[in-house]
Amino acid sequence: MIKVTIFNEYKHEQNNEKAIAVYPDGIHNVLKGFLECDEISVRCVTLFDKELNIKEDIGLSDEVLSNTDVLIWWGHVAHTKVPDDVVERCHKHIMDGMGAIFLHSAHHSKLFKKLMGTTCNLKWRFPSKERLWNINPAHPIMQNVPEYFDIGLEEMYGERFDIPTPDELLMIGAFDGYEVFRAACTFQRGYGKVFYFQPGHETNPTFYIPEVQTIIKNAVYWAKPLYRQSFGAPKYEKVEL
Amino acid sequence: MIKVTIFNEYKHEQNNEKAIAVYPDGIHNVLKGFLECDEISVRCVTLFDKELNIKEDIGLSDEVLSNTDVLIWWGHVAHTKVPDDVVERCHKHIMDGMGAIFLHSAHHSKLFKKLMGTTCNLKWRFPSKERLWNINPAHPIMQNVPEYFDIGLEEMYGERFDIPTPDELLMIGAFDGYEVFRAACTFQRGYGKVFYFQPGHETNPTFYIPEVQTIIKNAVYWAKPLYRQSFGAPKYEKVEL
Amino acid sequence: MIKVTIFNEYKHEQNNEKAIAVYPDGIHNVLKGFLECDEISVRCVTLFDKELNIKEDIGLSDEVLSNTDVLIWWGHVAHTKVPDDVVERCHKHIMDGMGAIFLHSAHHSKLFKKLMGTTCNLKWRFPSKERLWNINPAHPIMQNVPEYFDIGLEEMYGERFDIPTPDELLMIGAFDGYEVFRAACTFQRGYGKVFYFQPGHETNPTFYIPEVQTIIKNAVYWAKPLYRQSFGAPKYEKVEL
Amino acid sequence: MIKVTIFNEYKHEQNNEKAIAVYPDGIHNVLKGFLECDEISVRCVTLFDKELNIKEDIGLSDEVLSNTDVLIWWGHVAHTKVPDDVVERCHKHIMDGMGAIFLHSAHHSKLFKKLMGTTCNLKWRFPSKERLWNINPAHPIMQNVPEYFDIGLEEMYGERFDIPTPDELLMIGAFDGYEVFRAACTFQRGYGKVFYFQPGHETNPTFYIPEVQTIIKNAVYWAKPLYRQSFGAPKYEKVEL
Numbered sequence: 015m016i017k018v019t020i021f022n023e024y025k026h027e028q029n030n031e032k033a034i035a036v037y038p039d040g041i042h043n044v045l046k047g048f049l050e051c052d053e054i055s056v057r058c059v060t061l062f063d064k065e066l067n068i069k070e071d072i073g074l075s076d077e078v079l080s081n082t083d084v085l086i087w088w089g090h091v092a093h094t095k096v097p098d099d100v101v102e103r104c105h106k107h108i109m110d111g112m113g114a115i116f117l118h119s120a121h122h123s124k125l126f127k128k129l130m131g132t133t134c135n136l137k138w139r140f141p142s143k144e145r146l147w148n149i150n151p152a153h154p155i156m157q158n159v160p161e162y163f164d165i166g167l168e169e170m171y172g173e174r175f176d177i178p179t180p181d182e183l184l185m186i187g188a189f190d191g192y193e194v195f196r197a198a199c200t201f202q203r204g205y206g207k208v209f210y211f212q213p214g215h216e217t218n219p220t221f222y223i224p225e226v227q228t229i230i231k232n233a234v235y236w237a238k239p240l241y242r243q244s245f246g247a248p249k250y251e252k253v254e255l
Numbered sequence: 256m257i258k259v260t261i262f263n264e265y266k267h268e269q270n271n272e273k274a275i276a277v278y279p280d281g282i283h284n285v286l287k288g289f290l291e292c293d294e295i296s297v298r299c300v301t302l303f304d305k306e307l308n309i310k311e312d313i314g315l316s317d318e319v320l321s322n323t324d325v326l327i328w329w330g331h332v333a334h335t336k337v338p339d340d341v342v343e344r345c346h347k348h349i350m351d352g353m354g355a356i357f358l359h360s361a362h363h364s365k366l367f368k369k370l371m372g373t374t375c376n377l378k379w380r381f382p383s384k385e386r387l388w389n390i391n392p393a394h395p396i397m398q399n400v401p402e403y404f405d406i407g408l409e410e411m412y413g414e415r416f417d418i419p420t421p422d423e424l425l426m427i428g429a430f431d432g433y434e435v436f437r438a439a440c441t442f443q444r445g446y447g448k449v450f451y452f453q454p455g456h457e458t459n460p461t462f463y464i465p466e467v468q469t470i471i472k473n474a475v476y477w478a479k480p481l482y483r484q485s486f487g488a489p490k491y492e493k494v495e496l
Numbered sequence: 497m498i499k500v501t502i503f504n505e506y507k508h509e510q511n512n513e514k515a516i517a518v519y520p521d522g523i524h525n526v527l528k529g530f531l532e533c534d535e536i537s538v539r540c541v542t543l544f545d546k547e548l549n550i551k552e553d554i555g556l557s558d559e560v561l562s563n564t565d566v567l568i569w570w571g572h573v574a575h576t577k578v579p580d581d582v583v584e585r586c587h588k589h590i591m592d593g594m595g596a597i598f599l600h601s602a603h604h605s606k607l608f609k610k611l612m613g614t615t616c617n618l619k620w621r622f623p624s625k626e627r628l629w630n631i632n633p634a635h636p637i638m639q640n641v642p643e644y645f646d647i648g649l650e651e652m653y654g655e656r657f658d659i660p661t662p663d664e665l666l667m668i669g670a671f672d673g674y675e676v677f678r679a680a681c682t683f684q685r686g687y688g689k690v691f692y693f694q695p696g697h698e699t700n701p702t703f704y705i706p707e708v709q710t711i712i713k714n715a716v717y718w719a720k721p722l723y724r725q726s727f728g729a730p731k732y733e734k735v736e737l
Numbered sequence: 738m739i740k741v742t743i744f745n746e747y748k749h750e751q752n753n754e755k756a757i758a759v760y761p762d763g764i765h766n767v768l769k770g771f772l773e774c775d776e777i778s779v780r781c782v783t784l785f786d787k788e789l790n791i792k793e794d795i796g797l798s799d800e801v802l803s804n805t806d807v808l809i810w811w812g813h814v815a816h817t818k819v820p821d822d823v824v825e826r827c828h829k830h831i832m833d834g835m836g837a838i839f840l841h842s843a844h845h846s847k848l849f850k851k852l853m854g855t856t857c858n859l860k861w862r863f864p865s866k867e868r869l870w871n872i873n874p875a876h877p878i879m880q881n882v883p884e885y886f887d888i889g890l891e892e893m894y895g896e897r898f899d900i901p902t903p904d905e906l907l908m909i910g911a912f913d914g915y916e917v918f919r920a921a922c923t924f925q926r927g928y929g930k931v932f933y934f935q936p937g938h939e940t941n942p943t944f945y946i947p948e949v950q951t952i953i954k955n956a957v958y959w960a961k962p963l964y965r966q967s968f969g970a971p972k973y974e975k976v977e978l
Binding site: 111143145151152154157164181182190202204205206207239240243255 | 687
């Protein structure tokens with residue numbers, strides 16, 4: 015059983031009519047809906063409660079994270095409201111092997127920026143049509159993904175995307191203004207596997223698209239750690255051979 | 256002084272009216288025209304002679320290659336006519352440090368495929384408009400290149416481009432059918448620096464575009480070896496510390 | 497079921513007393529012995545027959561390769577005796593997704609050099625003690641591999657190893673003359689996954705070491721293709737979005 | 738003229754007799770001594786003053802950093818005493834193109850860890866002999882560096898070194914307990930070029946070794962930005978082609 019924890023900001027889907035229309039129960043519940051199966055269990059946590067207050071306790075405790083194989087992150091306007099100690103704790107667990115998937119505007123989350131070490135800035139424009147190209151069909155995250163697929167309307171995210179060179183570049187997105195974007199990228203940080211995926215604007219039904227669901231589900235299988243392990247900066251004794 | 260040798264197939268510019276109109280003296284002479292300067296000397300060799308016969312001696316001897324810092328390659332329909340021993344000789348010099356720049360359809364040259372170890376296959380379509388995005392403005396090959404520039408008409412080269420992951424991805428091209436392409440890539444092979452650049456179809460005036468010229472000239476400076484050095488597979492004697 | 501085909505040169509184990517003592521039935525049969533299980537079936541082919549003649553038909557036909565998920569290669573003194581058409585055929589299948597594992601002196605096989613595009617030269621010395629360090633414990637090939645393990649006697653292979661930068665560096669070897677070596681490396685070429693592993697000299701019982709067996713078996717699981725797929729260089733028709 | 742700023746902690750060289758004996762004027766002044774030349778100007782700043790108090794103003798203001806092409810960092814026991822706003826400011830300038838060189842125990846500085854996004858943990862042991870191998874003789878930082886050189890006594894830093902895969906691996910160190918280490922690594926972060934180099938313990942005369950000086954000086958030339966440029970996360974207007 016792979017244990018997934020989804021963090022969702024959960025603001026737009028409570029105060030923006032267009033987002034409410036698309037994701038009435040929140041983006042997290044749509045993600046949960048297509049991920050949950052015999053092999054995957056899903057827990058959801060949100061930053062905002064049902065009264066649109068920021069929760070005092072988000073629910074990303076050490077205990078929860080120790081019982082999380084893969085953390086999925088969606089956030090946008092309230093990145094700075096995520097407490098620093100939560101970010102540190104999530105980062106620590108990724109170092110020890112927890113997988114992490116960052117969707118769309120999570121590129122500017124504290125946690126993703128801490129993992130990348132860069133600004134993660136990019137160009138943006140709304141709306142645009144998008145076509146996504148499969149650059150590495152042999153990769154497990156691209157299993158059953160066609161050579162390209164389209165997203166009717168999506169937010170344009172354009173290069174230059176200020177990230178370190180990804181370990182693997184899996185998809186490039188093309189937009190209706192001739193913009194391009196490294197839309198699916200993998201990174202290893204510590205023992206943790208990290209995946210960034212660009213589509214997923216809050217007012218578009220992107221997370222209902224079968225190919226998008228396939229990619230995120232594949233990424234869960236890929237990001238699951240072989241094992242969790244803490245490592246330090248040990249003084250080492252010489253061992254003769 | 257950087258010594259550049261340009262290999263050009265030189266067939267289209269002698270038997271295709273559109274190519275003749277754009278490059279009446281051959282692509283090689285346009286490349287030579289903008290490269291040659293106080294710091295760069297240029298020699299040109301061609302596969303076809305002025306009677307459209309394939310030359311018995313192309314002119315890529317060991318002596319010529321030993322006096323070449325950077326080899327530039329343009330070929331298209333006659334890749335298989337380049338003798339294997341010429342390919343082996345060029346490859347050997349790249350291993351020892353000679354730089355190499357492959358333009359457009361040179362992706363299917365024997366030499367490039369030998370360096371890559373893959374098919375180098377891609378999708379193609381003609382004609383298309385193209386916009387090229389600068390993914391790494393801090394790279395020496397991208398010096399003085401804007402964040403993007405356009406090529407009015409160019410051949411579409413589309414992903415998946417079957418190459419090993421480049422050491423550095425410098426530009427992504429976008430085409431009018433929503434296709435994308437890793438259009439400027441670097442690779443180190445042996446001690447040699449290798450650069451692939453996608454634009455440059457024989458019937459379009461691509462090589463007259465200032466940004467294209469800037470990139471190719473920058474690549475010459477970048478690909479120049481620090482020194483040339485042959486290395487073998489030596490039996491090694493233990494050295495105490 | 498993962499279908500493995502082992503190619504072994506099979507000369508030393510028939511004409512070198514020390515190699516015969518360690519591998520009386522050939523290296524291939526020791527590899528087969530620890531690989532074969534409910535999930536893995538193994539076929540062996542050799543270059544030399546039991547009379548020490550080079551076989552006219554090695555047994556690496558298109559039919560055999562089409563039924564091979566992962567090809568394992570051991571060769572040393574007779575690399576040049578492997579026919580070019582066999583090399584081309586194996587390369588084609590790797591491009592289409594067949595996995596490939598190259599052991600020890602297979603670094604100088606025609607097939608590995610064709611995949612790398614470089615000389616694959618290195619320093620060598622015999623014998624040496626070796627300690628191998630696990631650089632990426634989170635990688636599937638390193639599953640159940642300790643932070644380091646020792647090989648009592650092994651051939652020293654030393655840097656500079658003339659290969660392209662590996663996609664992933666998994667182990668570094670240290671030798672008793674202070675030499676070092678990138679001893680376990682992965683590369684993707686086409687749709688095929690390629691693994692190089694340095695230990696495995698013919699006169700040492702390296703392939704009986706449990707950690708070595710774990711690594712090679714893990715590599716078989718890792719290199720297995722998701723699917724096999726031939727791709728060409730297609731003319732492409734514009735598709736509207 | 739390349740403008741270098743050296744940050745040195747400057748504690749050991751004032752309160753540890755062995756360090757005082759080797760670096761009586763501080764590590765920074767030895768670095769300055771071999772770097773300064775017609776093409777390179779050097780400014781030094783330190784964390785501790787001559788009374789061994791931590792300075793209120795280290796001297797890494799925006800003005801100083803704006804006038805710095807390459808920042809060199811040596812720190813060890815007082816990493817946590819470097820104020821966060823100094824770290825943020827240095828990071829911002831690296832994003833905009835300032836080069837950065839981290840020596841030895843600077844692997845655990847706040848700034849390096851922020852750039853890497855990982856713990857940067859490693860094994861350590863003192864003392865050890867070390868031999869450093871040149872893995873990429875064609876790289877500008879390796880210019881005039883032999884295939885290997887020795888450091889009589891140095892602190893052992895051993896794998897696993899918890900960093901992201903370097904863009905380029907230039908040297909591997911071997912120690913007298915068969916330990917190994919990726920001793921010279923490059924990383925691009927933002928527009929800035931980052932170099933990490935392992936040797937340089939405070940009680941050993943490592944920085945007087947000619948090959949070490951050559952490498953650090955080469956790294957200064959390599960890390961110098963082509964230009965400095967701030968970039969944001971701009972809303973972008975569609976541009977027709």
